[in-house]
Amino acid sequence: MTLFRIERLPFEHDAINYWMLLDPHHANWPVVYVLDGDGRGQPSRRRDELSRDIYVGESLNAAARVRRHLAADEKKHLSTVRVVVEPTFNKSVCLDLESYLIRMLAGDGVYNVLNRNDGITEADYYDREKYQKTFRDIFERLRDDGVFTRTIPQIENSDLFKLSPFKALTPDQAIAVEDILNGLFYDIESDQQSTIVIQGDPGTGKTVIAIYMLKLLVDIATKTSLDDIDSDSMFSDFFTEGNREALASIRLGLVVPQQSLRKSIKKVFQRTPGLRPEMALSPFEVAECAENFDVLVVDEAHRLNQRANQPSAGQNKKFEVITQNLFGTDDLTKTQLDWIAAKSKHQIFLLDTAQSIRPADVPSELLDQLVAGAAAKSRHYPLTSQMRVKAGSDYVGYIRRVLLGAQGAAVRHVFDGYDLRMFDRVSDMHDEIRRQDTRHGLSRLVAGYAWPWKTKKDKTAFDIEIDTARLRWNNTQTDWIASPGSLEEVGSIHTVQGYDLNYAGVIIGPDLRYNAAAGRLFVARESYFDKKGKENNPRLGKKYTDEDLLRFVRNVYAVLLTRGIRGSYVYVCDPALRTYFSGFVPSAAGQ
Numbered sequence: 001m002t003l004f005r006i007e008r009l010p011f012e013h014d015a016i017n018y019w020m021l022l023d024p025h026h027a028n029w030p031v032v033y034v035l036d037g038d039g040r041g042q043p044s045r046r047r048d049e050l051s052r053d054i055y056v057g058e059s060l061n062a063a064a065r066v067r068r069h070l071a072a073d074e075k076k077h078l079s080t081v082r083v084v085v086e087p088t089f090n091k092s093v094c095l096d097l098e099s100y101l102i103r104m105l106a107g108d109g110v111y112n113v114l115n116r117n118d119g120i121t122e123a124d125y126y127d128r129e130k131y132q133k134t135f136r137d138i139f140e141r142l143r144d145d146g147v148f149t150r151t152i153p154q155i156e157n158s159d160l161f162k163l164s165p166f167k168a169l170t171p172d173q174a175i176a177v178e179d180i181l182n183g184l185f186y187d188i189e190s191d192q193q194s195t196i197v198i199q200g201d202p203g204t205g206k207t208v209i210a211i212y213m214l215k216l217l218v219d220i221a222t223k224t225s226l227d228d229i230d231s232d233s234m235f236s237d238f239f240t241e242g243n244r245e246a247l248a249s250i251r252l253g254l255v256v257p258q259q260s261l262r263k264s265i266k267k268v269f270q271r272t273p274g275l276r277p278e279m280a281l282s283p284f285e286v287a288e289c290a291e292n293f294d295v296l297v298v299d300e301a302h303r304l305n306q307r308a309n310q311p312s313a314g315q316n317k318k319f320e321v322i323t324q325n326l327f328g329t330d331d332l333t334k335t336q337l338d339w340i341a342a343k344s345k346h347q348i349f350l351l352d353t354a355q356s357i358r359p360a361d362v363p364s365e366l367l368d369q370l371v372a373g374a375a376a377k378s379r380h381y382p383l384t385s386q387m388r389v390k391a392g393s394d395y396v397g398y399i400r401r402v403l404l405g406a407q408g409a410a411v412r413h414v415f416d417g418y419d420l421r422m423f424d425r426v427s428d429m430h431d432e433i434r435r436q437d438t439r440h441g442l443s444r445l446v447a448g449y450a451w452p453w454k455t456k457k458d459k460t461a462f463d464i465e466i467d468t469a470r471l472r473w474n475n476t477q478t479d480w481i482a483s484p485g486s487l488e489e490v491g492s493i494h495t496v497q498g499y500d501l502n503y504a505g506v507i508i509g510p511d512l513r514y515n516a517a518a519g520r521l522f523v524a525r526e527s528y529f530d531k532k533g534k535e536n537n538p539r540l541g542k543k544y545t546d547e548d549l550l551r552f553v554r555n556v557y558a559v560l561l562t563r564g565i566r567g568s569y570v571y572v573c574d575p576a577l578r579t580y581f582s583g584f585v586p587s588a589a590g591q
Contacts, residue, residue, distance in 0.1 A: 107161025450509020
């Protein structure tokens with residue numbers, strides 16, 4: 001039985017003063033409160049926009065804290081206070097509930113969350129699991145009152161939630177952010193340039209940190225003296241007048257090479273006060289900006305390009321013109337890494353060299369040099385905590401070792417609580433993906449690029465035909481996972497890299513095969529249909545061997561097999577590779 005109650009009152013001095021006298025808990029008890037509004041007293045053209053503003057706070061003296069909010073210009077238009085009162089709540093519970101409601105409101109996407117990003121709490125405390133069950137009841141009560149519009153699963157499966165800057169960081173993420181900020185403010189104050197590298201496997205939260213830091217820097221830059229920065233919050237010490245002045249005219253940008261992920265992040269920025277969609281940029285947009293940037297955060301830096309044949313003639317010409325403009329000559333050795341360095345004073349790169357999937361990607365040796373240079377200056381931050389896959393951090397390494405064949409020396413491992421299964425029929429795997437999508441949402445089929453994209457020109461055709469299964473590739477390149485009909489399609493690497501799924505059904509195509517006698521995997525070049533994925537680079541005199549192509553194809557499947565939060569299902573086309581995989585992945589038939 002839950003003991004909480006939610007009290008609602010007008011956001012006005014008289015109402016708050018009267019409410020304070022009704023119960024001692026109103027002025028001397030840890031509570032969580034929510035402020036939202038109707039845009040009263042504002043011009044009509046702004047009223048609709050402001051009516052969607054919301055703020056979540058916690059306090060030991062709710063009446064006094066809410067009165068302070070009345071004096072803040074950015075909250076004067078709010079009209080309603082809801083206070084969550086529970087007799088067993090303590091400070092730790094309230095901090096946890098506050099961060100939970102902020103995350104869920106940002107993910108719901110209806111309100112503009114006015115909270116600063118000063119460090120959402122992820123601390124453990126006594127009976128936390130019990131209290132978090134109460135949080136869900138509080139959510140439902142607020143949803144009944146119109147504060148939320150979607151269910152918890154709907155919110156948690158959305159890009160707005162997954163890519164929101166309002167996240168509780170893991171310990172290694174928090175340490176990295178704190179060290180980076182200390183170094184960055186020192187470099188700004190001493191007028192020094194800097195290069196920072198954050199490195200981590202799939203699911204360690206590189207994109208989360210990128211977005212989090214951008215929002216945090218914006219919030220520090222726009223801090224006002226009336227802001228309520230909790231002294232117990234993780235990054236409260238950075239909210240100083242000196243840091244605000246240091247960032248007063250700073251120019252920030254987030255570079256995202258992949259078009260689909262960049263579009264998703266722009267949608268999040270559209271709904272986040274202080275951030276703007278135009279702050280999420282492609283490498284070309286950064287290089288073509290008339291002004292330089294003070295700080296560029298580069299997500300998925302392993303997908304930046306070297307000089308190679310681009311998707312269009314126009315982009316090939318742009319690459320040449322940009323290089324000439326930045327360096328005075330068309331230097332073929334210059335890459336988009338060099339563009340970023342030339343256009344910014346401080347760079348923060350987030351990368352994983354094992355996720356490079358095309359010859360046009362920046363060569364791994366250049367990324368290794370970037371990492372080594374940052375490490376030499378104590379500006380290299382490894383991430384180890386697994387945030388995506390419920391199998392834990394060992395799972396990513398396990399999959400990569402399996403894909404190395406005998407060289408990987410993988411030993412069969414069971415991942416408790418993670419649904420890892422291999423199917424004998426694609427149609428059966430698709431049926432299970434449909435069932436999981438009904439239960440949990442966000443379950444999709446994905447595959448290596450081992451079939452030509454027939455439906456790009458003929459919408460009546462089928463791209464992938466295996467046994468009785470007749471399937472089509474993704475119908476759109478951007479935001480495919482959330483697009484209508486995606487459950488009946490197959491996504492390529494280009495639609496899912498950087499995204500989460502609850503369950504991923506991975507089809508390993510005939511492009512990847514196994515030589516049992518040699519104990520090694522090999523690539524069938526004729527069965528790999530990503531033209532840009534196996535294209536030589538005559539401009540640089542580079543020819544890519546089958547071993548080079550094998551590295552890219554392995555990386556593709558390693559990415560696909562680490563998308564699933566709750567589970568990964570596998571179908572393998574090559575019989576010898578299927579037999580090999582059966583030694584490491586449990587059979588669905590036996591469960």
